[in-house]
Amino acid sequence: MKVKLNAMRSVLAGKRVVVVDDSIVRGTTSRKLVHMIRQAGAHEVHMRISSPPTTHPCFYGIDTPTREELIASSHEVGDIREYLGADSLAYLSLPGLYAFTGGRRAGFCDACFTGRYPIAPPVETPVRQLQLFEASDR
Numbered sequence: 001m002k003v004k005l006n007a008m009r010s011v012l013a014g015k016r017v018v019v020v021d022d023s024i025v026r027g028t029t030s031r032k033l034v035h036m037i038r039q040a041g042a043h044e045v046h047m048r049i050s051s052p053p054t055t056h057p058c059f060y061g062i063d064t065p066t067r068e069e070l071i072a073s074s075h076e077v078g079d080i081r082e083y084l085g086a087d088s089l090a091y092l093s094l095p096g097l098y099a100f101t102g103g104r105r106a107g108f109c110d111a112c113f114t115g116r117y118p119i120a121p122p123v124e125t126p127v128r129q130l131q132l133f134e135a136s137d138r
Contacts, residue, residue, distance in 0.1 A: 025054055
């Protein structure tokens with residue numbers, strides 16, 4: 001993370017900072033980011049996430065962890081905020097997401113936010129997620 005992001009004390013010291021991110025999966029990167037911004041002297045750090053909480057894994061090609069590893073699957077927003085060390089945390093709501101699409105839900109998969117899978121994964125055995133790039137011996 002430090003290779004991609006650097007907090008500049010001259011810019012952040014004494015400031016209220018709002019961090020906008022696309023999602024929080026496990027929370028480890030966001031936690032490190034909040035800590036780094038605070039170490040640079042920010043007075044407050046607020047997180048805004050441009051998606052609803054990711055509560056379910058994706059089985060359709062996106063490499064997301066198991067449900068147990070997704071922080072929002074088992075923790076409330078306040079608990080996640082506390083874990084991150086942020087002063088506030090807010091996610092885009094599911095209705096807010098669909099407002100962006102003109103209210104249309106058809107044609108969009110929201111399984112990672114709702115657990116409603118278009119094609120139900122088997123429940124009798126653990127499902128291995130599809131890998132984006134898999135080598136084949138065939």
